[in-house]
Amino acid sequence: MNRKQNPITPPKASLPVSVRAIGNSRGVVIPKVILEQLGIEGEVDMTVEDTRIILSKPKNPVRQSWANDAKAIANAGEDKLIAGDFNNENDGDWVW
Numbered sequence: 001m002n003r004k005q006n007p008i009t010p011p012k013a014s015l016p017v018s019v020r021a022i023g024n025s026r027g028v029v030i031p032k033v034i035l036e037q038l039g040i041e042g043e044v045d046m047t048v049e050d051t052r053i054i055l056s057k058p059k060n061p062v063r064q065s066w067a068n069d070a071k072a073i074a075n076a077g078e079d080k081l082i083a084g085d086f087n088n089e090n091d092g093d094w095v096w
Contacts, residue, residue: 030055
């Protein structure tokens with residue numbers, strides 16, 4: 001079996017869906033069974049190729065590694081302010 005083929009849904013299977021108004025935008029409802037087959041939850045990556053809209057699982061969820069990256073930067077001592085502190089002489093009455 002070709003690795004890119006889903007064993008449940010044959011390649012190039014067509015499923016007509018309606019384009020619906022969602023606020024000022026438009027959208028389609030993707031059947032739950034298809035989302036489950038593909039393991040898609042929450043967000044997808046959308047690309048446009050010629051006349052096709054392609055939705056796929058995100059390769060790297062947004063911000064997934066930010067916390068670990070920030071810790072690594074701090075542990076390496078590379079988290080110092082680049083431009084220094086921005087205190088103003090009239091900021092004495094501000095409570096932080």
